[in-house]
Amino acid sequence: MSAEQFALSSDLINELLRGMRLRGVEYRRIQTSPSFGLGFAEKPGHAWFHFMAVGNAVLRMEDGTTYALSAGNAVFISHGAAHQLYSHADVPAQDIDRLDGVPLGDTVSAVHTGTDASPTPSTILFNGCMEFELGSIHGLGKLMPGLMLIDADGQRYPGLVPILTTMEREVSAARVGFAGILARLADVVAAMVVRGWVECACGNASGLVAALRDPRLAGALLALHQQPGRDWTVAQLAEQCNTSRSAFADRFQVTIGMTPLRYVTELRMRLASQWLTLERLPIEEVAQRLGYTSQAAFSRAFKRVTGKTPGLSRKVRQPIVT
Structure with missing residues (x-):
């Protein structure tokens, strides 16, 4: 791509991303014991977001496909599909909406699924359920993959991991105004994920994605x-x-x-x-x-x-x- 074409594409992507909105419905800081299972129901019109801060988990989608997650990994489920996170396949999943949480702000709560007295949690993850409004790039929504995995060592989303780490620190510290900061950071994360997908989805680019390029x-x-x-x-x-x-x-x-x-x-x-x-x-x-x-x-x-x-x-x- 020539410098002129790249500049034009960048201008267009910038213009499109300006209209994107992400409104956090609920955020959770989830702390678990070594054995856990969490179920997340289908949420049409929403996006699920998970960031693994500590520990490991397995993500299982509705079709049975599984993905191993470790600290530093993040998951963006753009169409709000039902899924589960668990430590072992034989652990029954608890519906996350049925678990009690301690309010940390208007839209943020802390959830502890463990029953043991261990001072060191097995897993800490930051979870968000968000209304995903693409605005003028609404046409991209149908083309986006339902699941996007973000690896701390990957090259598709440079600069994203420090933002995710900041989100975890904000949840942990619970400083004044942290809920509003989290919502803003989540908006930035979504924009970077969409941008990374547009930039790298060359193999099967179609529709508006192909037009952007x-x-x-x-x-x-x-x-x-x-x-x-x-x-x-x-x-x-x-x-x-x-x-x-x-x-x-x-x-x-x-x-x-x-x-x-x-x-x-x-x-x-x-x-x-x-x-x-x-x-x-x-x-x-x-x-x-x-x-x-x-x-x-x-x-x-x-x-x-x-x-x-x-x-x-x-x-x-x-x-x-x-």
Whole structure:
């Protein structure tokens, strides 16, 4: 990749990651005895996150696939699939939601599963259940693997391990404001995981991932995400990539799976949903930001794409679909 192409790709990924939001529903510092089993239920619209600070564990997914984890490893389960963590295969799993925890903050608690009096715990892990809102990169959600393993010695996520270690220290120390710091750090962790996946998923890149890496499309995508309210035409988007209208339209359709103008509409409605539900912006302001001449025109477009009115979207926050 040339320096110019890399700069364009970096600008686009930066723009996309700015819109990503991660809201911690619940964080836990889990301390176990040598023998333990923990079950985590399926959470659609959420992501599970585990960081092994001390000790070892085995991760088992619903399909029976297992992974050995050791101190310094982290796991990001982007689609909220059910899974288990255990010390030995014959240990029954306890539902994590049924275990009592000692509150450490609004969204953080400490859980101790051990029954022995040993002063040294066998395993300490930091667990998070989070609403995973990809914002304008919503299309990446369906393409992301359900499970991403992060190795302290790996090269895909440079700089991530010190952040994870800081999260563990914040949980352990319980200093003033640590819950808010944890939530911010978790947002950074998710952004770095998504970035690392985009950078390294070259073998099976498809859809929006492939478009991010394609200089013949990335210029148009960057312009769209920077100016979603502009009244774009296909010809104007093709100009951003220095290609003909027909060649651009064909490549966009083949790579992303929809027409450029359909992508514009869906992008606007994803942003609208985020601004209405997470940022609580007035409907009129959202309509203006997205280039609609009237609130009524915006409302019609929003209902056509999402199936509900902007007002209803504001009143009832729907589960996030990734």
